[in-house]
Amino acid sequence: MSRAFVNEDNAAAQADQPVERQVSAQPNYVTPAGLAQLQVKLAEVQNLLNEQSAKGELADKQRQADLERDWRYFNQRLQSAQLVVPASSTDKVQIGAWVTFADEQGNEQRVQLVGEDQADAASGLINWGSPLGRALLGAQVGDEVLWKRPAGDWVIEVLSIEIG
Template identity: 65%
Template sequence: MSRAFVNEDQAADQANQPVERRISEQPNHVTAQGLTLLKQRVSELETLRSTLLGDPDKQRLAEVERDLRYFSARVQSAQVAAPATSQSKVQIGSRVVFVDEEGHQHEVQLVGEDQAYAASGLINWGSPLGRALLGAAPGDEVLWRRPAGDQLIEVVAIEPQA
Protein backbone atom coordinates (compact mmCIF):
# COMPACT_ATOMS: atom_id res chain seq x y z
CA MET A 1 0.00 0.00 0.00
CA SER A 2 1.27 3.43 -0.91
CA ARG A 3 2.09 5.90 1.88
CA ALA A 4 -0.37 8.28 0.20
CA PHE A 5 -3.23 6.11 1.46
CA VAL A 6 -2.15 5.98 5.11
CA ASN A 7 -4.20 8.03 7.56
CA GLU A 8 -1.65 10.51 8.99
CA ASP A 9 -3.42 10.78 12.35
CA GLN A 10 -3.45 7.01 12.69
CA ALA A 11 0.23 6.80 11.70
CA ALA A 12 1.14 9.47 14.28
CA ASP A 13 -0.79 7.61 17.00
CA GLN A 14 1.05 4.40 16.18
CA ALA A 15 4.41 6.19 16.27
CA ASN A 16 3.62 7.52 19.76
CA GLN A 17 2.73 4.10 21.19
CA PRO A 18 5.24 2.92 23.79
CA VAL A 19 7.41 -0.03 22.85
CA GLU A 20 6.21 -3.25 24.47
CA ARG A 21 8.27 -4.47 27.41
CA ARG A 22 10.30 -7.53 26.49
CA ILE A 23 9.38 -10.69 28.38
CA SER A 24 12.33 -12.87 29.26
CA GLU A 25 12.84 -16.28 27.70
CA GLN A 26 13.88 -17.85 31.03
CA PRO A 27 11.28 -19.63 33.19
CA ASN A 28 9.52 -17.18 35.49
CA HIS A 29 10.60 -18.73 38.81
CA VAL A 30 9.63 -16.40 41.67
CA THR A 31 9.66 -16.43 45.44
CA ALA A 32 6.31 -16.21 47.24
CA GLN A 33 7.18 -12.60 48.11
CA GLY A 34 8.05 -11.94 44.47
CA LEU A 35 4.60 -13.13 43.37
CA THR A 36 2.97 -10.92 46.00
CA LEU A 37 4.94 -7.93 44.69
CA LEU A 38 3.92 -8.72 41.09
CA LYS A 39 0.23 -8.91 42.06
CA GLN A 40 0.56 -5.67 44.02
CA ARG A 41 2.07 -3.96 40.95
CA VAL A 42 -0.82 -5.18 38.75
CA SER A 43 -3.32 -3.80 41.27
CA GLU A 44 -1.53 -0.41 41.38
CA LEU A 45 -1.48 -0.23 37.58
CA GLU A 46 -5.18 -1.14 37.32
CA THR A 47 -6.00 1.68 39.75
CA LEU A 48 -3.80 4.13 37.85
CA ARG A 49 -5.35 3.05 34.53
CA SER A 50 -8.84 3.74 35.92
CA THR A 51 -7.85 7.26 36.95
CA LEU A 52 -6.24 7.97 33.56
CA LEU A 53 -9.17 6.80 31.39
CA GLY A 54 -10.70 10.28 31.21
CA ASP A 55 -7.36 12.07 31.08
CA PRO A 56 -6.37 13.73 27.80
CA ASP A 57 -2.76 12.45 28.21
CA LYS A 58 -3.16 9.38 25.99
CA GLN A 59 0.59 8.72 26.02
CA ARG A 60 0.63 8.18 29.79
CA LEU A 61 -2.41 5.88 29.54
CA ALA A 62 -0.71 3.87 26.79
CA GLU A 63 2.41 3.46 28.96
CA VAL A 64 0.34 2.29 31.95
CA GLU A 65 -1.58 -0.18 29.75
CA ARG A 66 1.71 -1.50 28.34
CA ASP A 67 3.06 -2.04 31.87
CA LEU A 68 -0.22 -3.63 32.94
CA ARG A 69 0.03 -6.12 30.05
CA TYR A 70 3.62 -6.93 31.03
CA PHE A 71 3.01 -7.44 34.75
CA SER A 72 -0.25 -9.36 34.16
CA ALA A 73 1.66 -11.74 31.87
CA ARG A 74 4.37 -12.12 34.53
CA VAL A 75 1.76 -13.02 37.17
CA GLN A 76 0.20 -15.57 34.78
CA SER A 77 3.56 -17.21 33.99
CA ALA A 78 4.89 -17.15 37.57
CA GLN A 79 6.16 -20.44 38.95
CA VAL A 80 6.47 -20.07 42.71
CA ALA A 81 9.61 -21.80 43.96
CA ALA A 82 9.30 -23.91 47.08
CA PRO A 83 10.57 -21.97 50.11
CA ALA A 84 14.34 -22.27 50.43
CA THR A 85 14.79 -24.25 53.64
CA SER A 86 18.16 -25.86 52.98
CA GLN A 87 21.40 -24.66 54.51
CA SER A 88 23.32 -27.22 52.48
CA LYS A 89 22.32 -26.21 48.93
CA VAL A 90 21.60 -22.83 47.30
CA GLN A 91 18.01 -22.55 46.04
CA ILE A 92 15.84 -19.75 44.71
CA GLY A 93 15.08 -17.67 47.81
CA SER A 94 18.31 -18.60 49.64
CA ARG A 95 20.52 -15.93 51.16
CA VAL A 96 24.11 -16.71 50.26
CA VAL A 97 27.32 -15.42 51.78
CA PHE A 98 30.32 -15.78 49.48
CA VAL A 99 33.91 -14.56 49.27
CA ASP A 100 35.45 -13.31 46.03
CA GLU A 101 39.07 -13.72 44.86
CA GLU A 102 40.10 -10.51 46.67
CA GLY A 103 38.75 -11.86 49.97
CA HIS A 104 35.74 -9.53 50.06
CA GLN A 105 32.62 -11.02 51.59
CA HIS A 106 29.24 -10.50 49.91
CA GLU A 107 25.68 -11.46 50.81
CA VAL A 108 22.98 -11.90 48.20
CA GLN A 109 19.55 -13.50 47.90
CA LEU A 110 18.48 -15.37 44.77
CA VAL A 111 15.09 -14.16 43.55
CA GLY A 112 13.04 -13.97 40.34
CA GLU A 113 14.02 -11.44 37.72
CA ASP A 114 11.19 -8.99 38.45
CA GLN A 115 12.16 -8.89 42.14
CA ALA A 116 15.89 -8.53 41.44
CA TYR A 117 17.58 -5.34 42.59
CA ALA A 118 21.35 -5.77 42.77
CA ALA A 119 21.90 -2.62 44.88
CA SER A 120 19.91 -4.34 47.66
CA GLY A 121 21.56 -7.73 47.19
CA LEU A 122 18.55 -9.25 45.39
CA ILE A 123 20.02 -11.21 42.49
CA ASN A 124 18.14 -12.81 39.60
CA TRP A 125 18.56 -16.59 39.83
CA GLY A 126 19.13 -16.65 36.05
CA SER A 127 21.90 -14.03 36.06
CA PRO A 128 25.53 -15.15 35.72
CA LEU A 129 26.02 -14.86 39.50
CA GLY A 130 22.71 -16.59 40.25
CA ARG A 131 23.48 -19.49 37.91
CA ALA A 132 26.95 -19.86 39.44
CA LEU A 133 25.52 -20.06 42.97
CA LEU A 134 22.41 -22.16 42.30
CA GLY A 135 22.94 -25.68 43.67
CA ALA A 136 26.24 -24.87 45.39
CA ALA A 137 26.99 -25.90 48.97
CA PRO A 138 29.02 -24.20 51.72
CA GLY A 139 32.71 -24.62 50.96
CA ASP A 140 32.13 -25.00 47.21
CA GLU A 141 34.17 -22.87 44.86
CA VAL A 142 32.17 -21.90 41.79
CA LEU A 143 33.08 -20.01 38.64
CA TRP A 144 31.19 -16.75 38.19
CA ARG A 145 31.26 -16.01 34.46
CA ARG A 146 31.14 -12.21 34.25
CA PRO A 147 31.43 -9.85 31.29
CA ALA A 148 34.38 -8.28 33.13
CA GLY A 149 36.09 -11.67 33.34
CA ASP A 150 35.54 -14.93 35.13
CA GLN A 151 36.02 -15.01 38.87
CA LEU A 152 36.25 -17.91 41.30
CA ILE A 153 34.08 -17.40 44.38
CA GLU A 154 33.62 -19.53 47.49
CA VAL A 155 30.26 -20.13 49.13
CA VAL A 156 30.70 -19.49 52.86
CA ALA A 157 27.17 -19.89 54.19
CA ILE A 158 23.58 -20.42 53.07
CA GLU A 159 20.67 -19.04 55.06
CA PRO A 160 17.15 -20.32 54.46
CA GLN A 161 14.49 -17.96 53.17
CA ALA A 162 13.10 -15.71 55.92
Protein backbone atom coordinates in the same frame (compact mmCIF):
# COMPACT_ATOMS: atom_id res chain seq x y z
CA MET B 1 7.78 4.81 -1.75
CA SER B 2 6.98 8.46 -2.34
CA ARG B 3 6.06 10.54 0.73
CA ALA B 4 2.86 11.43 -1.10
CA PHE B 5 1.54 7.94 -0.37
CA VAL B 6 2.28 7.87 3.36
CA ASN B 7 -0.70 8.30 5.65
CA GLU B 8 0.75 10.75 8.17
CA ASP B 9 -2.08 10.18 10.67
CA ASN B 10 -1.35 6.45 10.79
CA ALA B 11 2.40 7.06 11.01
CA ALA B 12 1.91 9.46 13.94
CA ALA B 13 -0.44 7.05 15.72
CA GLN B 14 2.07 4.20 15.38
CA ALA B 15 4.88 6.39 16.69
CA ASP B 16 2.83 7.12 19.84
CA GLN B 17 2.28 3.43 20.65
CA PRO B 18 4.50 2.28 23.52
CA VAL B 19 6.95 -0.48 22.79
CA GLU B 20 5.91 -3.68 24.58
CA ARG B 21 7.98 -4.57 27.63
CA GLN B 22 10.27 -7.50 26.93
CA VAL B 23 9.53 -10.76 28.73
CA SER B 24 12.51 -13.06 29.17
CA ALA B 25 12.40 -16.64 27.98
CA GLN B 26 13.61 -18.05 31.32
CA PRO B 27 11.05 -19.64 33.65
CA ASN B 28 9.33 -17.07 35.87
CA TYR B 29 10.32 -18.46 39.26
CA VAL B 30 9.22 -16.20 42.12
CA THR B 31 9.68 -16.20 45.87
CA PRO B 32 6.60 -15.56 48.04
CA ALA B 33 7.78 -11.94 48.44
CA GLY B 34 8.27 -11.64 44.68
CA LEU B 35 4.75 -12.95 44.01
CA ALA B 36 3.32 -10.41 46.47
CA GLN B 37 5.27 -7.62 44.74
CA LEU B 38 3.85 -8.63 41.36
CA GLN B 39 0.31 -8.64 42.76
CA VAL B 40 0.79 -5.18 44.31
CA LYS B 41 2.32 -3.78 41.11
CA LEU B 42 -0.53 -5.10 38.95
CA ALA B 43 -3.09 -3.58 41.36
CA GLU B 44 -1.26 -0.23 41.29
CA VAL B 45 -1.18 -0.16 37.51
CA GLN B 46 -4.86 -1.17 37.37
CA ASN B 47 -5.78 1.72 39.72
CA LEU B 48 -3.83 4.22 37.64
CA LEU B 49 -5.45 2.87 34.49
CA ASN B 50 -8.90 3.22 36.07
CA GLU B 51 -8.09 6.84 36.97
CA GLN B 52 -7.11 7.61 33.38
CA SER B 53 -10.22 5.87 32.03
CA ALA B 54 -12.45 7.86 34.38
CA LYS B 55 -11.17 11.09 32.80
CA GLY B 56 -12.82 10.14 29.52
CA GLU B 57 -11.84 12.55 26.75
CA LEU B 58 -9.56 14.45 29.15
CA ALA B 59 -7.37 11.39 29.72
CA ASP B 60 -3.72 11.55 28.74
CA LYS B 61 -3.80 9.08 25.84
CA GLN B 62 -0.05 8.43 25.90
CA ARG B 63 -0.11 7.81 29.67
CA GLN B 64 -3.09 5.48 29.21
CA ALA B 65 -1.28 3.54 26.45
CA ASP B 66 1.81 3.21 28.67
CA LEU B 67 -0.32 1.95 31.57
CA GLU B 68 -2.10 -0.55 29.32
CA ARG B 69 1.31 -1.86 28.18
CA ASP B 70 2.48 -2.15 31.80
CA TRP B 71 -0.78 -3.88 32.78
CA ARG B 72 -0.28 -6.48 30.01
CA TYR B 73 3.30 -7.05 31.18
CA PHE B 74 2.55 -7.48 34.89
CA ASN B 75 -0.56 -9.56 34.18
CA GLN B 76 1.49 -11.89 31.98
CA ARG B 77 4.23 -12.10 34.63
CA LEU B 78 1.67 -12.90 37.31
CA GLN B 79 0.01 -15.56 35.13
CA SER B 80 3.36 -17.22 34.35
CA ALA B 81 4.71 -17.00 37.92
CA GLN B 82 5.96 -20.30 39.34
CA LEU B 83 6.10 -20.01 43.12
CA VAL B 84 9.27 -21.46 44.60
CA VAL B 85 8.70 -23.07 47.98
CA PRO B 86 11.23 -21.66 50.45
CA ALA B 87 14.13 -24.03 51.00
CA SER B 88 13.94 -26.16 54.12
CA SER B 89 17.64 -27.01 53.95
CA THR B 90 20.87 -25.08 53.66
CA ASP B 91 22.68 -27.97 51.96
CA LYS B 92 22.81 -26.20 48.61
CA VAL B 93 21.98 -22.80 47.14
CA GLN B 94 18.38 -22.55 45.96
CA ILE B 95 16.14 -19.71 44.83
CA GLY B 96 15.20 -17.70 47.89
CA ALA B 97 18.38 -18.54 49.80
CA TRP B 98 20.79 -15.93 51.14
CA VAL B 99 24.37 -16.73 50.14
CA THR B 100 27.58 -15.26 51.46
CA PHE B 101 30.57 -15.72 49.16
CA ALA B 102 34.14 -14.47 48.89
CA ASP B 103 35.89 -13.44 45.71
CA GLU B 104 39.53 -14.08 44.79
CA GLN B 105 40.68 -11.07 46.86
CA GLY B 106 38.80 -12.28 49.96
CA ASN B 107 36.04 -9.65 49.69
CA GLU B 108 32.78 -11.02 51.06
CA GLN B 109 29.35 -10.33 49.65
CA ARG B 110 25.88 -11.49 50.72
CA VAL B 111 23.09 -11.90 48.16
CA GLN B 112 19.69 -13.55 47.88
CA LEU B 113 18.67 -15.41 44.72
CA VAL B 114 15.25 -14.20 43.62
CA GLY B 115 13.05 -14.03 40.53
CA GLU B 116 13.65 -11.63 37.68
CA ASP B 117 11.02 -9.05 38.66
CA GLN B 118 12.17 -8.99 42.30
CA ALA B 119 15.86 -8.50 41.51
CA ASP B 120 17.51 -5.36 42.91
CA ALA B 121 21.30 -5.62 42.93
CA ALA B 122 21.69 -2.56 45.19
CA SER B 123 19.67 -4.44 47.86
CA GLY B 124 21.53 -7.71 47.31
CA LEU B 125 18.60 -9.32 45.47
CA ILE B 126 20.07 -11.17 42.49
CA ASN B 127 18.14 -12.73 39.61
CA TRP B 128 18.64 -16.48 39.77
CA GLY B 129 19.16 -16.48 35.97
CA SER B 130 21.92 -13.86 36.02
CA PRO B 131 25.54 -14.96 35.61
CA LEU B 132 26.09 -14.71 39.38
CA GLY B 133 22.80 -16.48 40.14
CA ARG B 134 23.58 -19.33 37.73
CA ALA B 135 27.08 -19.70 39.22
CA LEU B 136 25.71 -19.97 42.77
CA LEU B 137 22.60 -22.07 42.11
CA GLY B 138 23.14 -25.61 43.39
CA ALA B 139 26.49 -24.84 45.05
CA GLN B 140 27.28 -25.99 48.58
CA VAL B 141 29.24 -24.35 51.38
CA GLY B 142 32.94 -24.62 50.58
CA ASP B 143 32.38 -24.96 46.82
CA GLU B 144 34.38 -22.78 44.49
CA VAL B 145 32.35 -21.78 41.44
CA LEU B 146 33.15 -19.84 38.29
CA TRP B 147 31.28 -16.53 37.98
CA LYS B 148 31.35 -15.68 34.28
CA ARG B 149 31.29 -11.87 34.27
CA PRO B 150 31.48 -9.49 31.30
CA ALA B 151 34.51 -7.88 32.99
CA GLY B 152 36.25 -11.25 33.30
CA ASP B 153 35.64 -14.56 35.01
CA TRP B 154 36.10 -14.87 38.79
CA VAL B 155 36.30 -17.87 41.03
CA ILE B 156 34.18 -17.33 44.14
CA GLU B 157 33.82 -19.49 47.23
CA VAL B 158 30.48 -20.13 48.93
CA LEU B 159 30.94 -19.34 52.64
CA SER B 160 27.41 -19.75 53.98
CA ILE B 161 23.84 -20.46 52.92
CA GLU B 162 20.86 -19.22 54.89
CA ILE B 163 17.16 -19.86 54.39
CA GLY B 164 15.46 -16.74 53.04
